[in-house]
Amino acid sequence: MDQVLIMQNIIVVFLVFLAVFLLIYAIGKKPVKRREQKIYACGEDIPPEHLNVPQDSFYRVFVRTLRIGWLKRMHTGNLSDYLAWIVLGLVFLIIILSILW
Amino acid sequence: MLYSFYAIPLLLGAAFIIPIVSFKGIRYVSWVAIVGTFLALLLASLTIPGIMTDRILTFQMEDWIAPFGITVVVDSLSLLIIMIVTSIGFLAAMFSYRFIKDKRTKYYSLLCLFLAGMLGAVHTGDMFNLFVFFEIFSLSAYALTSYYRNANAIEGSIKYLIQGSLATSLILFGVAFLYGLTGTLNMADLALKIPEISSFVLPLSLGLLLTGFGLKVAMFPFHAWKADAISATPAPIGALFATAATSVGIYTMLRMFLTVFSITSVMVYTLIALIGVVTMIVGAVMALQQRDLLRLLAYSSISQAGFVLLAFGVGISNSLGYTAAVFHLFNIVVLEALLFFCAGVIIHHAGTSDMGKLGGFARFSPVLNYAFLIGILANAGVPLLNGFSSKWLIYIATLQTNPIFMVLAVLASVLALFYGLKAYSVIFLKNTKIKTKGISHYMLIPIVILAGVCIFFGLLPWAGIRISNIVVESFTNVPYIMKVLLW
Numbered sequence: 001m002d003q004v005l006i007m008q009n010i011i012v013v014f015l016v017f018l019a020v021f022l023l024i025y026a027i028g029k030k031p032v033k034r035r036e037q038k039i040y041a042c043g044e045d046i047p048p049e050h051l052n053v054p055q056d057s058f059y060r061v062f063v064r065t066l067r068i069g070w071l072k073r074m075h076t077g078n079l080s081d082y083l084a085w086i087v088l089g090l091v092f093l094i095i096i097l098s099i100l101w
Numbered sequence: 102m103l104y105s106f107y108a109i110p111l112l113l114g115a116a117f118i119i120p121i122v123s124f125k126g127i128r129y130v131s132w133v134a135i136v137g138t139f140l141a142l143l144l145a146s147l148t149i150p151g152i153m154t155d156r157i158l159t160f161q162m163e164d165w166i167a168p169f170g171i172t173v174v175v176d177s178l179s180l181l182i183i184m185i186v187t188s189i190g191f192l193a194a195m196f197s198y199r200f201i202k203d204k205r206t207k208y209y210s211l212l213c214l215f216l217a218g219m220l221g222a223v224h225t226g227d228m229f230n231l232f233v234f235f236e237i238f239s240l241s242a243y244a245l246t247s248y249y250r251n252a253n254a255i256e257g258s259i260k261y262l263i264q265g266s267l268a269t270s271l272i273l274f275g276v277a278f279l280y281g282l283t284g285t286l287n288m289a290d291l292a293l294k295i296p297e298i299s300s301f302v303l304p305l306s307l308g309l310l311l312t313g314f315g316l317k318v319a320m321f322p323f324h325a326w327k328a329d330a331i332s333a334t335p336a337p338i339g340a341l342f343a344t345a346a347t348s349v350g351i352y353t354m355l356r357m358f359l360t361v362f363s364i365t366s367v368m369v370y371t372l373i374a375l376i377g378v379v380t381m382i383v384g385a386v387m388a389l390q391q392r393d394l395l396r397l398l399a400y401s402s403i404s405q406a407g408f409v410l411l412a413f414g415v416g417i418s419n420s421l422g423y424t425a426a427v428f429h430l431f432n433i434v435v436l437e438a439l440l441f442f443c444a445g446v447i448i449h450h451a452g453t454s455d456m457g458k459l460g461g462f463a464r465f466s467p468v469l470n471y472a473f474l475i476g477i478l479a480n481a482g483v484p485l486l487n488g489f490s491s492k493w494l495i496y497i498a499t500l501q502t503n504p505i506f507m508v509l510a511v512l513a514s515v516l517a518l519f520y521g522l523k524a525y526s527v528i529f530l531k532n533t534k535i536k537t538k539g540i541s542h543y544m545l546i547p548i549v550i551l552a553g554v555c556i557f558f559g560l561l562p563w564a565g566i567r568i569s570n571i572v573v574e575s576f577t578n579v580p581y582i583m584k585v586l587l588w
Contacts, residue, residue: 010493010562017484071386075325079260082325086267086312089322094308100368101304 103158105148105183106173106224108141112217116210123206131198134209138191138216145180145187152180156575157584159226167585168287172226174585176575181427181568182223182352185434186345190216192547193337196442199541200337200449208248208335215241215341219349226585228276228286228361231353235272235317239265242346245338246330257333264326268316275309278302279361289585291361292578303362310357317350320410321380324403328387331399332454336445339395343402343441344434351409351430360578367417371503374414378509381407385516389523394444394454397524398437401480404513405433411510412495415502422502423576425494427569432479432487432558439551440476443469446544447528450537456524460531466540470529472552477521479555482514487555490562 039046074085115137122129151158152175162171175183194212201208218238225231243265247258280286282302283294295303316323331339358364358373384404391397409430416422446469447462448454463470475486482492492514499507558565575581 010490013484013493014560071383072390075387077329079263082260082264083267085322085325086264086316089315090271090308090312093311094305096372097304097308097311097369098301100366100372 102151103148103160103173103175104151105145105175105180105187105220106160108144108183108187109217109220109224111144112137112141112213112220116213116217119210119213120206127205130205130209131194131201134194134213135191135198137213138187138194141216141220142184142187142191145183148175148180148183152177153571157580159584167226168285168290171230172287172289172585173224174226174288174581175224176581177572178352178355178427178575179223181431181572182348183220185348185431186216186219186223189341189345189434189438192438192442192550193341196337196340196445196544196547197335198543200445200544201335204248208245211241211245212338212341214238215245216345219345222349223352226288228279228288228291232269232272232276235353236269238346238349239269242330242342246334248335248338249333254333257329257331261326261330264316264323268313268323270313271309272313275306275313278306278309282306287585288356288361289578289582292363292582293586295362307357307362307364311354314350314353314357315376318347318354318406318410319350319380319403320376320406321383321403324380324384327403328391328396328399331402332393332395336395336441336448339398339444340438340441343399343437347402347406348430348434351406351413355413355576359576360581363578365417370414370417372414374411374499374503374506377407377410377412377414378506379407380404380410381513382509382516383407385513385520389516389520391520392456394447394456394459394524394528396454397456397520398440398444401440401517401520402433402437404517405429405437405480407513408492408495408510409433411506412498415498415506418502419498420573421494422498423573424566424569425491425498427572428562428565429491429495431565431569432491432555435551435554435558436476436479436486436488439472439548439555440480442544442548442551443473443476446540446548449544450535450540456527459528460533461529461535463529465535468545468549469540472548473529474525475552475555477518477525479559481518481521483518485556485559487558487562487565490559490565494566 115133119130119133122133148158157174157176159172159174161167162173194209197208197212215238218234218241221234221237222231225234243258243262246261247254276286279291282298282300283291285291285294312323316326319327327342331342334342364370381404384400384407388397388400388404391400409426412422412426412429414422416426444454447459450465451459453459479486479488482488492510495510496507499510
């Protein structure tokens, strides 16, 4: 029964996304009127190449926000640190499993 | 009949024949590996009808009676992993035909040994043989990591060697404790004897085994080797590390939990789910911060393995979790292999995996462009692709058992979309000219096949769910014990 419900949900989501896709596609197919103008800002004409922003800069804010200090410090690249993690992980697992057994 | 078992001697034979064949001509070496891996896939496929009718196939080496002698057992779970190992192995061998230019003899010989070791670990019904086969495939993996012989490769290989050796030592200790406690190494016999024993050595042994196999899966906090090793290896081997080797690690963990120890404690499974959640978040956050494509994909594979552990952990309370775990394991194998093969093509043509230096691949090859896009969207769980089907099941299973885990799973998927699109926009949309020629068919065929599978199981998820349900039937250990010990 659960599986039938899941399948129905999946099909509904597929159909919704298909409808959204077709809608966006149909809108995108309409011809757009274009006109070219010089880029003007702060009293100056700016050449287009000066306004080129690297694609990955879009994600930079997100990456900086998620740069969790301790996580970064954990990945030192030092083998001794990684071996220490393994040993600490092993001790943690044995203690927890002994308590839960 | 257990045809898939013959894939082990076949690949071992191929590993030893390749150096001899290399005297005849270096181009024959590749073909021995490609034909060998294809025959292994064929033998694995021939086992499917037997599993569909009998569910479990077994035989004893040299006619010893179990629990004595070496037992070979294949059930639906083992067969799924065997199919994964042989199919990705075949595609990797085919992809390597144009990708690998130097030291082909060593490369293909080690590749066959690596695959044979993994197949052996999945076929065996004996703890000590499991350890031996783990050593075989691990040693081949260490050597393959150092294939390029540059500073990165040597560093990655030594790090992997030392951490991997520690893991296999822990597995050996775990096996020794079990043997000391029960006097047997046969998994079915262990499953029969362990419930009768009450000793502090059992959690100790399970902890040692879990750490050892956890390192192969690269679950947190044993994941550190993976990014270093994968970023140093050739891309087809990276694909095998991220897919086949991870699957074998997950398989052994499932075998320990469900068959040997037959754990029913909800708390222990919750611990696994918690480790899965931490693994998927840490993997995704670390992937987001990478500038090297192979390191990004390595962390991505760590994150996706966390999803499988989460689904498996909630499976004890909600059986849908088990179905989701199996289906997602299959899906991540397909999509991670696709991404690694695409990365292989990119590295082959650009000569670097540094995303800061890459760009312009959308114009270079539209097929590669769409295949990579399919891979990253499937990885993030976008609808109409296979990653969505299994992640949807994981969300439902976790929502019914632990909604916080579900929220974190969705967050990890959002992060996957971010790092995937970041890689895609930098590598494909940036306006850079590529001066090399078109992509070889040997590289393109595996990519197209895997992209097709991503779409197929995205559009027809019921097929994957049905296969997963058949695999989940093997999660109870009573038929396994009866088949092995009572014939």
